[in-house]
Amino acid sequence: MAPRAAALSATYRGGGGSTGIADGDDALAYAFARMPATFAAVAACLAELARLRPDFVPLSLLDVGAGPGTATWAAAETFPPLDHFTQLDANPALRALAADLVRGAPRFDALRQLPGDVRQALAGAGDADLVIASYLVAELPEADLGPVADALWRRTRDTLLVVEPGTPAGHARIIALRSRLIAAGAHVVAPCPHDRPCPLAPPDWCHFTRRLARSRDHKQVKGVDAPFEDEKFSYVVLSRSAPARRPSAARVLAQPLVGKVEVAAKLCTADGRAVTLKAPRRDKAAYARARRWNWGDAVAADD
Ligand SMILES: C[S@@+](CC[C@H](N)C(=O)[O-])C[C@H]1O[C@@H](n2cnc3c(N)ncnc32)[C@H](O)[C@@H]1O
Numbered sequence: 001m002a003p004r005a006a007a008l009s010a011t012y013r014g015g016g017g018s019t020g021i022a023d024g025d026d027a028l029a030y031a032f033a034r035m036p037a038t039f040a041a042v043a044a045c046l047a048e049l050a051r052l053r054p055d056f057v058p059l060s061l062l063d064v065g066a067g068p069g070t071a072t073w074a075a076a077e078t079f080p081p082l083d084h085f086t087q088l089d090a091n092p093a094l095r096a097l098a099a100d101l102v103r104g105a106p107r108f109d110a111l112r113q114l115p116g117d118v119r120q121a122l123a124g125a126g127d128a129d130l131v132i133a134s135y136l137v138a139e140l141p142e143a144d145l146g147p148v149a150d151a152l153w154r155r156t157r158d159t160l161l162v163v164e165p166g167t168p169a170g171h172a173r174i175i176a177l178r179s180r181l182i183a184a185g186a187h188v189v190a191p192c193p194h195d196r197p198c199p200l201a202p203p204d205w206c207h208f209t210r211r212l213a214r215s216r217d218h219k220q221v222k223g224v225d226a227p228f229e230d231e232k233f234s235y236v237v238l239s240r241s242a243p244a245r246r247p248s249a250a251r252v253l254a255q256p257l258v259g260k261v262e263v264a265a266k267l268c269t270a271d272g273r274a275v276t277l278k279a280p281r282r283d284k285a286a287y288a289r290a291r292r293w294n295w296g297d298a299v300a301a302d303d
Pocket of ligand 1: 064065068069088094116134
């Protein structure tokens with residue numbers, strides 16, 4: 001198992017994604033190596049969605065490119081009322097593993113699995129309140145991003161979450177999908193506090209990170225010693241209704257630098273700008289507030 005997981009991790013880091021998964025052992029190795037990290041990323045995005053839209057109560061989920069069902073589990077945990085689960089994936093070994101993982105859990109008794117390629121199968125997948133494509137788009141040819149974005153949006157009754165690796169390429173895919181769907185009527189819930197064009201230009205890119213502890217088995221299967229790993233991800237949550245936003249809403253785009261003289265925090269602001277806010281020590285309240293900010297936080301830039 002460890003050599004397979006190491007090989008799949010290497011393929012993943014090399015941009016190859018889940019393409020090498022041919023049988024049940026590969027699927028299991030992939031889940032051991034990657035599921036804790038992709039789960040952490042999706043759970044973080046969903047927590048932000050739930051925090052920003054406490055009124056959103058999805059009853060149905062469509063998990064597209066579900067793999068072992070990572071996003072299904074994260075969504076079930078975040079939204080207890082969810083009771084209609086559909087998973088779509090082209091890979092039979094991963095579908096079989098996803099089915100094994102929910103076996104015996106009554107919550108998922110009615111889980112529906114759809115085989116097939118998203119480029120065709122999404123048309124017959126049915127609509128859902130919440131649609132998630134987690135680490136899927138990276139596996140598609142660039143030319144398919146637009147049509148797949150449109151198809152994901154057509155299936156979305158309320159909210160769509162797309163998560164990608166937190167690389168410049170992952171961010172670029174998120175931005176392309178974001179602007180295309182805003183043009184089609186979508187509104188951004190997170191991470192951007194606005195629907196305007198992304199203010200970041202290469203080589204800068206928007207991404208976030210989650211640190212997760214590695215269990216003994218996780219370390220063993222990956223053949224590594226470090227007791228934790230940092231998963232970097234880019235994401236967008238799009239909704240059919242415009243979220244309520246304060247004019248001072250901002251997103252912290254990197255870990256703020258805390259110095260003796262000031263705290264410097266890189267923010268994306270509600271008017272669509274990327275700025276470095278400097279909170280001087282002599283302004284005790286502003287300094288104390290900015291000191292508590294963390295990378296990824298949604299904050300009020302001026303109160
Ligand atoms: C990197 S895995 C992510 C799995 C899971 N969503 C997660 O976040 O852990 C990508 C998944 O997308 C599926 N996939 C890739 N291209 C696909 C396509 N064209 N149609 C359907 N599924 C696809 C793969 O089989 C794989 O399960």
